Amino acid sequence: MTIKQLLKLAELNYTNRLYKSCPHLFIQVKSTPIKDPALLHINHELLNILEISPYEIEKSSFIKFINGDLDFEGLLFGSTYYSGHQFGYFVPKLGDGRALFLGEVTNSKGATFELQLKGSGPTPFSRMGDGRAVVRSSIREYLASAHLKALGVPTTEALAIIHGSDDVYREEVEKAAIVLRVAESFLRFGHLQYYAHSNQITELKSLLDFTIKTYFKNYSDHPNQYLLFFQDIVKKTAKLFASWQAIGFCHGVLNTDNMSILGLTIDYGPYGFIDSFDLDFICNHSDHEGRYSFGHQPAIGMWNLEQLGSTLKNFISEGDIKRTLESYPGLFHYEYRSLIKKKLGLYVNNANDDDIVQKTIKMLAITQIDYTQFFRLLSHYKKDDFSLPLTESEELKTFLQIYNERLIFEEISDQERNARMLLINPKFILRNYLAQMAIENYQANPLIFEEIFKVLTHPFEEWSDPDNNHENWSKPATSESARIIVSCSS
Numbered sequence: 001m002t003i004k005q006l007l008k009l010a011e012l013n014y015t016n017r018l019y020k021s022c023p024h025l026f027i028q029v030k031s032t033p034i035k036d037p038a039l040l041h042i043n044h045e046l047l048n049i050l051e052i053s054p055y056e057i058e059k060s061s062f063i064k065f066i067n068g069d070l071d072f073e074g075l076l077f078g079s080t081y082y083s084g085h086q087f088g089y090f091v092p093k094l095g096d097g098r099a100l101f102l103g104e105v106t107n108s109k110g111a112t113f114e115l116q117l118k119g120s121g122p123t124p125f126s127r128m129g130d131g132r133a134v135v136r137s138s139i140r141e142y143l144a145s146a147h148l149k150a151l152g153v154p155t156t157e158a159l160a161i162i163h164g165s166d167d168v169y170r171e172e173v174e175k176a177a178i179v180l181r182v183a184e185s186f187l188r189f190g191h192l193q194y195y196a197h198s199n200q201i202t203e204l205k206s207l208l209d210f211t212i213k214t215y216f217k218n219y220s221d222h223p224n225q226y227l228l229f230f231q232d233i234v235k236k237t238a239k240l241f242a243s244w245q246a247i248g249f250c251h252g253v254l255n256t257d258n259m260s261i262l263g264l265t266i267d268y269g270p271y272g273f274i275d276s277f278d279l280d281f282i283c284n285h286s287d288h289e290g291r292y293s294f295g296h297q298p299a300i301g302m303w304n305l306e307q308l309g310s311t312l313k314n315f316i317s318e319g320d321i322k323r324t325l326e327s328y329p330g331l332f333h334y335e336y337r338s339l340i341k342k343k344l345g346l347y348v349n350n351a352n353d354d355d356i357v358q359k360t361i362k363m364l365a366i367t368q369i370d371y372t373q374f375f376r377l378l379s380h381y382k383k384d385d386f387s388l389p390l391t392e393s394e395e396l397k398t399f400l401q402i403y404n405e406r407l408i409f410e411e412i413s414d415q416e417r418n419a420r421m422l423l424i425n426p427k428f429i430l431r432n433y434l435a436q437m438a439i440e441n442y443q444a445n446p447l448i449f450e451e452i453f454k455v456l457t458h459p460f461e462e463w464s465d466p467d468n469n470h471e472n473w474s475k476p477a478t479s480e481s482a483r484i485i486v487s488c489s490s
């Protein structure tokens, strides 16, 4: 099947439900193709989920498709309106400045996927921007979204990247790329904010009704559908933020336009993963105040939900909005505690659960042991070992005493606990130097890029081949590679 046939076939499954229900959300835009487009990478696992066979793709057509270089009847290229609070300040008109919505496809299991291009040229929302994405930031988004997916964190995804010869001006001259992004929905808090702020209540209602009918089916037609919808987003957001905190992911730009209505990780920019536990870790060097530091994320989740809540005041009572928001801290802590308990291999509920979680975090903050390595090594811990091959520190020894005592309450064997822990405590995490290595090698040594992608999308694997087990990539950066500063420019 060629890509043309694919789209022909997709016509059967091809829908544009968002456009049909909310045409007011869109401005029709054509892409501006990049020059000399070439395929940088395809995510074959995702391709399979979309039920596109890699052997049936005609490469040149696929490239043209991602380059927005084909006219398909019935295929809308459109950018959407949205607003957003950027670093706490409301910007009424943002919108897709470099993204195009292509519609959605449905696979045979009934799962739907919106397709979106990022970096496909200017749109009426580009303001001073060029509508482009550079190879560096596109690779970072591509790798991180596939990696978080593999780690079990809800996220938007990327199906493929192409790169071209156009120069793009950032802090340096870089090359252009386009990412074909995929998600159940790319709707953001900012979409609802746009209509609420401009007082377009009919449009706001149609977008809300569409969202509930499509993505929150259980609540549609329920007399309290708007409240149930809000409660669900609060819950999904609490879960998302707890999963970031548990894995050590810092998003970097948690503006309300970068918050997904489905609780997905969206818009990867200057993100980072912590090495050692550090609440003050700031991955975005433009974030001078640390508004989006690692430790601040959960509170920012609440702040962003408050902004979302205020878009719903025509549909939900003030008291219900307030009470729903008040549920967030409890939901967040519940999720976070559950995740850290799983990372520790603790499954029995115990009155001291909060205590052991706190003690773990405190020990990690004091010892500055590598966060990912600690949990991976702990996944091999046997009762009464009282040591880990990490550091001789007294804090760790004391912690292991307490941990050992807590393990007595658990009902499963060391072997069973270890096996479960190895499935949730990754060996590999996307440290900045790995992303940088992928960026530096995508042309010169595509095999290295491929290997990095493979390791990041299978982060729990040991890779038992002693000559090729990527052991080095599981380690924290050396002091030299740790110096990589990530800018917001993308």
Ligand code: AMP
Binding pocket: 094, 095, 096, 097, 098, 099, 125, 126, 127, 128, 129, 130, 131, 132, 133, 253, 257, 258, 267, 269, 490
């Ligand atoms: P971000 O910080 O990437 O979430 O983007 C914030 C806003 O700026 C969104 O409306 C983007 O579409 C827009 N934007 C970011 N980069 C560009 C660019 N290179 N050209 C046009 N618009 C952009």
Ligand code: MG
Binding pocket: 257, 258, 267
């Ligand atoms: Mg954004």
